[in-house]
Amino acid sequence: MSTSTVPAPVPAPEPLAAAPAPHVQVLAAPGERHEEILTPEALDFVGALVGAFAERRTELLGERRRRASRLASGSPFEFPIATSAVRADDSWRVAPPAPGLTDRRVEITGPPERGMAVRALNSGARVWMADFEDATAPTWENVIGGQLVLLDAIERRIDFTSADGKEYRLRTDGDLATITVRPRGWHLTEDHLLVDGRPAPASLVDFGLYFFHCARRQIAAGHGPYFYLPKLENRYEARLWNDVFVLAQELLGIPRGTVRATVLIETITAAVEMEEILHELREHSAGLNAGRWDYLFSLIKTFGHRTDFLLPDRAQITMTAPFMRAYTELLVRTCHRRGAHAIGGMAAQVPSRDPEAHEAALAKVRLDKEREAEDGFDGSWVAHPGLVPLCREVFDGVLGERPHQLDRTRDDVAVTPADLLAVRRISAPPTPEGVRGNIAVALRYFDAWLRGAGAVALYGLMEDAATAEIARVQIWQWLRHRVVDRETVLRLLDEECEALGREFPWAAVEEVRALFERTALERELPPFFTPDAYARHLVRHAGHAGGAR
Structure with missing residues (x-):
């Protein structure tokens, strides 16, 4: 990384005309009107x-x-x-x-x-x-x-x-x-x-x-x-x-x-x-x-x-x-x-x-x-x-x-x-409602996300990946510092998974639970839930035929 005192004005990148053209492949199945976007150019x-x-x-x-x-x-x-x-x-x-x-x-x-x-x-x-x-x-x-x-x-x-x-x-x-x-x-x-x-x-x-x-x-x-x-x-x-x-x-x-x-x-x-x-x-x-x-x-x-x-x-x-x-x-x-x-x-x-x-x-x-x-x-x-x-x-x-x-x-x-890190004045133990609420929001959002919905109305709020992230990392933090015991979290997880299945019979409860366990209950905190969930659940390769440039 540069250590110069003042960043120099950013020069225009060198033209790429002399560089070999990258080889681009589309691995997904074609969809309606996709050809309008995925043109060769x-x-x-x-x-x-x-x-x-x-x-x-x-x-x-x-x-x-x-x-x-x-x-x-x-x-x-x-x-x-x-x-x-x-x-x-x-x-x-x-x-x-x-x-x-x-x-x-x-x-x-x-x-x-x-x-x-x-x-x-x-x-x-x-x-x-x-x-x-x-x-x-x-x-x-x-x-x-x-x-x-x-x-x-x-x-x-x-x-x-x-x-x-x-x-x-x-x-x-x-x-x-x-x-x-x-x-x-x-x-x-x-x-x-x-x-x-x-x-x-x-x-x-x-x-x-x-x-x-x-x-x-x-x-x-x-x-x-x-x-x-x-x-x-x-x-x-x-x-x-x-x-x-x-x-x-x-x-x-x-x-x-x-x-x-x-x-x-x-x-x-x-x-x-x-x-x-x-x-x-x-x-x-x-x-x-x-x-x-x-x-x-x-x-x-x-x-x-x-x-x-x-x-x-x-x-x-x-x-x-x-x-x-x-x-x-x-x-x-x-x-x-x-x-x-x-x-x-x-x-x-x-x-x-x-x-x-x-x-x-x-x-x-x-x-x-x-x-x-x-x-x-x-x-x-x-x-x-x-x-x-x-x-x-x-x-x-x-x-x-x-x-x-x-x-x-x-x-x-x-x-x-130091002002940006002055959190001590608001530190307080989590409430039972807060613990359950975070688990409930994370599970319901994960389920929607795995089914292709990224913005979901839950409990009067429009939730997205950011709110699911804060919900699951708070559970991780509380467990790490033992202000919430693991048995309580697992019991609430059982209850909320059952509730999710009742509310949405089509929900992939096992996949959702596994995602929550990997991203909130492990010792090491994954930086984001999205890369793992994307690779496991949203990637659908359809072969290479017809997709190469």
């Missing part, structure tokens, strides 16, 4: 990206493991000394907001499915994040089907008929939400697509197919190819993405700087490199987002072996907790100092038909969004179209006619690395 484009960057990705994943080991061994957690000059330099700013990303007061997220796409684009939100990562179970059909949904949405030829016969079409009055795309994280592979005999990095597959087919279309429509980048852990991973953007634009003849990307700060190690991440992506940056559940998940993964990082039930960890306040206030200050948007966290509540429960849910959302708007965030996330009006109302009340509040530089904020 698109596969060559993805192959070029993989050929240029796969080795660096592997090296960076190795550095993740080494850094995790160093932190577990007691290495200090601090702002990087090597980049102090970047943080001290007041002169640099990120690129100005791109068309369609100036006003982001409400953003809606969800998987790239037809029904979600139509409802999200029509919802009144300013931005829709089409999520190939936490909200999508990456079956091959979902991955390629999602690309088709985005293509159809940009071409405005998408519609949807619900199970009750209700028809949804794109509105013709007013603006539709600006589309951004969240590809899968660097840690995942796409096993249905091989490049030179190896599974392609899933992030480059999702990015590459969308960019190849939709970048020019988005530019022609007055926007551009916009992205959300998940699970980044440091500035080097941001630099890799910036190099991907530069090469992709070069290969398609698109002006450098057309791409914009918002980075989710959802790992504890990224929290002390926010400025560096913006700096690496500055010509392509669209800001930062507070990914709260993954952030807690990362905190436990990184420091969960220590008793002073023992967290209570996730329902008791609010955004007003001191260490969470430090995280969000640092994010706003960092973004606004550099001219970047700061986007708040997810409101995952699902509107209820029960009036009392509905009002209680809306009250929680209102308090959360009022805090964000008053703290200086420029917008926030919701998971359900029914929450868009409330979120817009709150931010309208603070922003008025202004598109953002970048002028609020929050010079009053001073956050140290």
